[in-house]
Amino acid sequence: MALEHAILVALLEQPASGYELARRFDRSIGRFWTATHQQIYRVLRRMETDGWVTAEQVGQEGRPDKRRWSAAPAGRAALADWLDAPVQPEAVRHELAVKIRGAAFADRDGRAALVAEVERYRADHEALLARYLAGERRDFPDAAAPDARAALQHVVLRGGIAYERMVLAWLDDVLATLRALDH
Amino acid sequence: MALEHAILVALLEQPASGYELARRFDRSIGRFWTATHQQIYRVLRRMETDGWVTAEQVGQEGRPDKRRWSAAPAGRAALADWLDAPVQPEAVRHELAVKIRGAAFADRDGRAALVAEVERYRADHEALLARYLAGERRDFPDAAAPDARAALQHVVLRGGIAYERMVLAWLDDVLATLRALDH
DNA sequence: CTTGCCTATGCAACTCGTTGCATAGCAGGA
DNA sequence: TCCTGCTATGCAACGAGTTGCATAGGCAAG
Numbered sequence: 084m085a086l087e088h089a090i091l092v093a094l095l096e097q098p099a100s101g102y103e104l105a106r107r108f109d110r111s112i113g114r115f116w117t118a119t120h121q122q123i124y125r126v127l128r129r130m131e132t133d134g135w136v137t138a139e140q141v142g143q144e145g146r147p148d149k150r151r152w153s154a155a156p157a158g159r160a161a162l163a164d165w166l167d168a169p170v171q172p173e174a175v176r177h178e179l180a181v182k183i184r185g186a187a188f189a190d191r192d193g194r195a196a197l198v199a200e201v202e203r204y205r206a207d208h209e210a211l212l213a214r215y216l217a218g219e220r221r222d223f224p225d226a227a228a229p230d231a232r233a234a235l236q237h238v239v240l241r242g243g244i245a246y247e248r249m250v251l252a253w254l255d256d257v258l259a260t261l262r263a264l265d266h
Numbered sequence: 267m268a269l270e271h272a273i274l275v276a277l278l279e280q281p282a283s284g285y286e287l288a289r290r291f292d293r294s295i296g297r298f299w300t301a302t303h304q305q306i307y308r309v310l311r312r313m314e315t316d317g318w319v320t321a322e323q324v325g326q327e328g329r330p331d332k333r334r335w336s337a338a339p340a341g342r343a344a345l346a347d348w349l350d351a352p353v354q355p356e357a358v359r360h361e362l363a364v365k366i367r368g369a370a371f372a373d374r375d376g377r378a379a380l381v382a383e384v385e386r387y388r389a390d391h392e393a394l395l396a397r398y399l400a401g402e403r404r405d406f407p408d409a410a411a412p413d414a415r416a417a418l419q420h421v422v423l424r425g426g427i428a429y430e431r432m433v434l435a436w437l438d439d440v441l442a443t444l445r446a447l448d449h
Numbered sequence: 450c451t452t453g454c455c456t457a458t459g460c461a462a463c464t465c466g467t468t469g470c471a472t473a474g475c476a477g478g479a
Numbered sequence: 480t481c482c483t484g485c486t487a488t489g490c491a492a493c494g495a496g497t498t499g500c501a502t503a504g505g506c507a508a509g
Binding site: 100102103120121124125148150174 | 456457466
């Protein structure tokens with residue numbers, strides 16, 4: 084549904100090749116929207132036939148040519164329409180929450196394995212939070228009034244930071260609860 | 267991937283028909299895993315052929331018959347295997363975050379429409395938090411040591427509550443940021 | 450010098466998930 | 480009385496997303 088629109092936002096912020104988009108989706112945009120290179124290439128071609136984006140062939144030395152995509156006026160219009168439309172309630176998939184409730188039907192060994200998994204998972208999120216905080220210090224060093232784009236990027240990043248802090252606190256709660264089951 | 271396992275957990279907690287499962291997925295389990303009745307019926311049939319679940323025909327007066335599903339031993343074993351496996355990093359899709367970054371490319375009217383949408387979205391999450399808190403008071407009134415199943419259900423619910431509180435605080439931040447753009 | 454990784458794009462096959470529709474009896478309200 | 484909605488299951492078609500593989504040159508480490 085909204086992959087097109089996520090790509091439009093990314094291209095308006097900075098024109099890019101499909102490959103570069105895929106890497107940006109792995110990094111900053113991937114905070115709130117994941118996509119593989121396959122999806123991106125396919126959707127870009129569909130958007131091209133719809134006139135939402137245009138490509139410019141860029142030759143490179145010692146590397147394959149790439150196509151630099153930009154948002155076309157029709158794409159900007161489509162984005163404006165989409166911004167006006169109601170926000171879809173997000174479809175949540177928290178595998179870990181399912182596993183935690185499933186732990187009620189595991190034996191002691193199974194729960195011990197889950198504790199180890201939750202610890203690993205917690206370490207991943209701790210590393211992610213550190214990356215976000217480093218990115219914030221790098222990209223938004225002063226609290227002074229920035230332009231609209233930076234202000235909005237920053238508030239989305241603050242959302243990512245708040246999410247990670249909440250997850251870490253909850254995982255501590257989960258670990259304490261799991262450990263209390265077996266003393 | 268894990269819909270099978272979410273269904274197994276739900277059936278271990280309480281055997282149910284496909285229809286009842288779909289409604290539970292709309293309510294409590296839907297906090298962390300969404301599924302439509304179509305998916306559930308299809309997956310149940312696949313799980314039946316795999317021997318993970320068994321059905322018992324239940325006649326009802328004045329209503330269509332239903333099939334009450336229960337987890338079979340093979341299903342419990344499959345669940346135990348899955349609990350041991352590494353947790354997949356969650357695939358995030360936050361449409362609202364994309365829209366907020368997209369607001370940088372909207373005009374004043376477009377941003378005003380987004381503010382109204384965010385307010386509506388915030389009201390939905392406020393109502394959800396109230397429902398979670400009411401459910402917590404109802405199902406977990408005393409802090410005394412409960413059984414494993416209740417303790418794990420409770421910690422997952424606390425996760426939902428923490429998530430909603432975090433979202434509400436962030437949405438206030440978003441609203442303040444959006445409003446500051448146009449004074 | 451060979452192995453593996455990076456840039457860059459793409460096909461094919463598959464699974465997962467959504468949407469619209471159908472059936473069918475019963476209950477409750479306008 | 481008609482209309483809407485609930486229980487209960489299901490088909491068919493489509494769209495979204497994943498996985499494995501292919502190509503093809505360059506670059507760096509071992």
